[in-house]
Amino acid sequence: MESGSRRRSRDRLRVVPREASLMGPSSRFESTERRMSRHKAAHIDLGEFFTGGLSTSSFRKLTKAIKEEIAEGRVESAARAIRTAVQPDLDLQSSLNLHRLIGRLGDAAPEPARRIRVAVVSSYTADPITQLIELNLFARDVRAEVYRADYGVLRQEILDPSSGLYSFKPDYLLLTPSWRDIVHLPKPGDGGERARELIRTEVADWLRLWEIAHERLGCEVIQDTFVQPAWRALGNRELQDPVSLGGTIRRLNIALADEAPSYVVLHDTEHLSASTGHWSWSDTRFFHVAKLPCAPASQVDYSHSIASLVTAKLGLSKKCLVLDLDNTLWGGVIGDDGLEGIRLGQGEAEGEAFVAFQEYVKRLKDRGVVLAVCSANDEKNAKEAFEKHPGMVLTLEDISCFVANWGSKADNIRTIAETLSLGLDSFVFFDDDAMQRSLVRRHVPEVEVPEVPSDPADYVRTLDKHRYFQVVSISAEDLVRTESYKANAKRIRLRESTETMDDFLASLEMRERTIPIGPMEVERSAQLINRSNQFNLTTRRRTLSELKAIIEDESWLTRCVFLTDRFGDNGLISVLLAHRDGAVLEIDTWVMSCRVLRRGVELHLWNCLVGEARRMGIERIVAEYLPTSKNGLVQDHYRKLGLDLVESDDTGRTKWECRVKDAPTPIASHHLQSVAS
Known part of the structure; x- marks a missing residue:
């Protein structure tokens, strides 16, 4: 479905002067040509x-x-x-x-971003699922060591403390039961109350298995939901009848999701089966012959879905969707066809397809995905559709960063990353133009670039099937993320317009609140620990359940910092975990959002830590820096705070110490005003 306007768009891109296509919008950026000439890998x-x-x-x-x-x-x-x-x-x-x-x-x-241990305990044959999970995790820069339990011993493996599962000690436990594993099924003649009682009993059994595994291993649990068989003995009555197999499985899945503790994620396998087609998904030939969980044609997608949940738990889901405009959010080229000529809105198939795609993107934004625009266009023309076209679903308020010019899209994406203070590896670029996709893949290899089909009716499926933005929990801060990043862009513009850093910090009118991590803060704190890479002294990751155990342990000192300023609420932006051993307090984890770097928060938090150490009778504070490819920003953090270097090695690891009575506090924390907890 390549229109004349689409061809004109590509012709226009071809005649852009070579110098313009290679130079970024700012002299701060090295040209992509020069950058790639030295990118030997x-x-x-x-x-x-x-x-x-x-x-x-x-x-x-x-x-x-x-x-x-x-x-x-x-x-x-x-x-x-x-x-x-x-x-x-x-x-x-x-x-x-x-x-x-x-x-x-x-x-x-190459050294991956994460190394983890995954145990697969299944009522099915686990091959080749385990290999496919390893592959899909590798694609997300995670190396997994996978343990595969014997076929059909799901309950036994968990209940037996001497099983191989407990010797392996996984970080993640994947449970893949079959509907045939449901023990408490209603029988014909049972009434509705009896059927509900049996579901409650079944849920209790699974809750106990999860609890046992978690108590013994401290791991996260991912369990498949039960997949309904394709056949329906009661026909259309399956939905309504309290004792039908299909209805029971549906109600059991909902009950399990409602009762699942924070360390359990229900993998919605029933949805995978329904979207594929139940008969195609659970081709019974493969179950009877090889005890496979699904047909071979579905195993890749199944494993991809599992891997997306693991990476979401690790904080590695993508954060920002960068969108082209012409023939991506609407049909046609607005610069050539004008506002009236683009195809968008109800009453015409292609226009409705673009509306549907915008509605999907809007839903992503509403639950926390950051949206940006990167378009080969004049900015005035590009924004006109957002401001005036009645068919637009997205508004300029939905877009955290809007870049429209005739420069290189690779360099423009780098500009967006700097403006939003996000790493390039958190970006997805969606553009209908194959040439632009190829250029971004070549010059910004950190960015995910899906192939985009010619028919806009397939755009939603194309983006959704990759599960780039997979989520296992949604916090209150996720729901206002767009406003947060738009406010951050305003802060950057303010910083560029003020003469000194001191003037900039004073103009922000910052207010902070520092408190121990409690039940209301633990989920967002775990998110920050798992997602932060630049300001992260040790890059130790903590699961939600691990962090919950820490905040309940009196030998740990925990603090989190909230920050607001004249542009809005930054939310929870820093976490510190320190462990007490006698008269020594060791900093285990110190992370901070890259959106608030160099505002004095780290100095303030150090003051709080030293003050609390004195109150606790601590004699020494010790800390270490563990280098990664991304946290070079903080390699001298403890030196700047006045700690003494006591140990180092050739890997870049350093260990630091200060005597509390000699600690140089209070260090000026710039223009932070503390508010009551």
Whole structure:
């Protein structure tokens, strides 16, 4: 469905002067050409394989290129290509081929963002699910060591303290039961109250299994919901009859979701089955022959869904959706066709498809996904549709950062990242133009770039199937994230307009509130610990259940900081965890949102810590810095606070100490006003 206006858009992009296409919108940025000339790791041109979709022949060429990269020792390039090739709709054999290529990387494979241990305890045959989970986690820069329990011993593995599960000690426990594992099913003749009683009993049994596993292991639990069989013995009465199998499974899933504790995530496998088609999903031939949880054609998507939940728990879900405009949010090119000529709105199929896509994007924004615009357009023309077209669902208020010019989209995305204070690896770029997708893949490889179909009616499915923005919990701060990032952009403009940093901080009119982490703050604190990379002294991650145990342990000192200013409420922006051992207080975790760096919050929190240490009779505070590829910003943090370096090694790890009686406080914390707790 390539219109004349779409072709004109691409023609326009071709005639942009080469200098304009390579230079960013600001002199602060190195040109993409110069940057890539020194980016020695990027040998495979991914655009060559992904333009127009990854076909069978393109996949073969790509795997050949990956093998050549590995043979030449360019494992970083090979690993990036493998990650990009992993797709939820890739066929099973191709996915397993990619998994084998991971093995070829060997010990030279790049260090991942996270290493975790995952146990799969199933009522089904776990192969090849375990390999596919490893592959999909690898695609998200997570290396997983996977334990696979024997077939059909789900309850036994959890109840037996000597089982291999407890020797393995996983971080995440995946439970994949079948509807055949439901013990308390109503029988014909049972009334509604008896059916409800049996569901309550069944829920209690699963709650007890979760509790046992969690008490013994301290791990997070992910459990599949029960999938209804495709057949319905009661026909259309399955929905209403209190003893029907389908109705019982549906009500049981809802009851489990309602009763699940914070350390349990219900994986909505029933939805996967329904969206695929129950008969196709649970092809009984494969269950009877091999005891597979679903048909081979569905196993890749199933594993992709599981991996998305794990990465969401790790805080690695994407945060920002960057959108093109012409032929992405509406049909046509507004600069050529004018406001009246673009196709958007009810009454015409293509226009309705764009409305549906905007409605979906709006729902993402409403639950916390940050939206940005990156368009090859004049800004005035680009904003006109938002301001005047009656068919628009999205408004300018929904967009946290709006960039429309004729510069390189790769450099414009870098500008957006700087404006929002977000890492490039938290971005997804959605653009109908294959050339622009290829350029962004090549020049900003950290950004996820899905292939976009020609028909806008498929846009929602295309974006949704990748599960980039998977979520396992939603906090109050998630619901106002757009306002938070828009306010941050205003702060950046203010900083650029003031002469000194002191003037800037004074003009912000900042107010802080520092309190121990309590039940109301624990979820957001866990989010911040797991998502923060730059201001993170040790990069120790904590699950929600681990953090809950810490705040209940009297040997731990916890603090979290809330910050507001003239532009709005920044919410909970810093967390500190310290453990007491006699007269020594050791800082275990110290993180802060990158949106509030260099505002004096870290000085204020140090003052609070020293003051509390004196009150507790602490003699020494010790701390360490563990370097990563992203936290170089804070390598001298403790030196600047006045602590003494007592230990270091060739990895960059440093250990620091100060005697509380000699601690240099109060350090000026700039223009922070404390408010009552």
